[in-house]
Amino acid sequence: MPDGALPVLDVKDLKTVFRTRGGEVHAVNNVSFHLQPGELLGVVGESGSGKSVTMMSLIGLLPQPPADIRGGQVMLGDIDLRTAPAEVLRGVRGKRIGFVFQDPMTSLNPVFTVGSQIMEPLRLHMGMTKAQATERAVELLELVGIPDARKRLKSYPHQFSGGMRQRVMIAIALACDPEVLIADEPTTALDVTIQAQILELVKDLRKKLGMAIIWITHDLGVIAGIADRVMVMYGGQVVEQAPVKDLFARPQHPYTRALLKTVPHLTGARQARLQVIEGQPPILTAHPTACAFRARCTHRFERCDAENPLRRPVGHGHDVACHWVVNAEVAHA
Ligand SMILES: Nc1ncnc2c1ncn2[C@@H]1O[C@H](COP(=O)(O)OP(=O)(O)OP(=O)(O)O)[C@@H](O)[C@H]1O
Ligand SMILES: [Mg+2]
Known part of the structure; x- marks a missing residue:
């Protein structure tokens, strides 16, 4: 730099x-x-x-x-x-600016599927169709290391472990390719060990x-x-x-x-x-x-x-x- x-x-x-x-x-x-x-x-x-x-x-x-x-x-x-x-x-x-805050106001909503929460910024900011947003959501979940990405889109937050939920939040934050991640x-x-994995992930994504x-x-x-x-x-x-x-x-x-x-x-x-x-x-x-x-x-x-x-x-x-x-x-x- x-x-x-x-x-x-x-x-x-x-x-x-x-x-x-x-x-x-x-x-x-x-x-x-x-x-x-x-x-x-x-x-x-x-x-x-x-x-x-x-x-x-x-x-x-x-x-x-x-x-x-x-x-x-x-x-x-x-x-x-x-x-x-x-x-x-x-x-x-x-x-x-993408962000991951550990605060109820900005974290995952328990009543919506993970897929719909990843697709929301894509549809809102990138004007993607549902089909385009679905494909991008699969890509994003794969990017943050979530196995069976396509299937997992239909899961709810409580069906993920703490570490996996954090990966999902990172996927949402990165969805629109931000210049800054907070x-x-x-x-x-x-x-x-999960923290260490998340760090490796962030290093890699960066x-x-x-x-x-x-x-x-x-x-x-x-x-x-x-x-x-x-x-x-x-x-x-x-x-x-x-x-x-x-x-x-x-x-x-x-x-x-x-x-x-x-x-x-x-x-x-x-x-x-x-x-x-x-x-x-x-x-x-x-x-x-x-x-x-x-x-x-x-x-x-x-x-x-x-x-x-x-x-x-x-x-x-x-x-x-x-x-x-x-x-x-x-x-x-
Ligand atoms: N809604 C609020 N009303 C009044 N004071 C608040 C409010 N939210 C935060 N504060 C105060 O603002 C200060 C800074 O809080 P902040 O949450 O930014 O700390 P932090 O450095 O993030 O701490 P932590 O490491 O615990 O997350 C604290 O003194 C806190 O009590
Ligand atoms: Mg704080």
């Missing part, structure tokens, strides 16, 4: 707030990132750090209210998805189809194995992002360091789930005016309480939002 290529997706200062009875929850705070053609961006961060809300905000999947997307730009080529009319968004979702790791843990992928996971071993670049989220913000090798070799943010310290043998590990690190997650009910990680940080100093750090470059394609790191860089320069 050429360094200077235009990103397929370019997100700037995305901001999503939930209005709740207890006040506003600032779930996504000025999140910026980009995705290059064909690249796999891994997203990590503890539970509640804003990974899913960020991705759902991008493609207008959050009901508003209670969500309120307050600002930002989400450029897909030259369309800003944030301000695009609803019909443009409907034309993009499932066509130019995959949110299942919260209900699948068997380790080679075959060449789409860019955003992969959200709690598993650092997965990130080490498949990502080109990694984005670390904390308290609704991106606190660090770097090429994968760089992130593992030179983690900068104290949160990233804490995460990586909990993984003993990273690259060889089949499962290296994010461990819970000490301390409380940040309270998101106010707009951040200080560093969100300060209460858990061993390097905290006055500036961390006074000012939310902005992301600054610390290497080629590597940036970090931390006063302590930036100070140390200056000191060593």
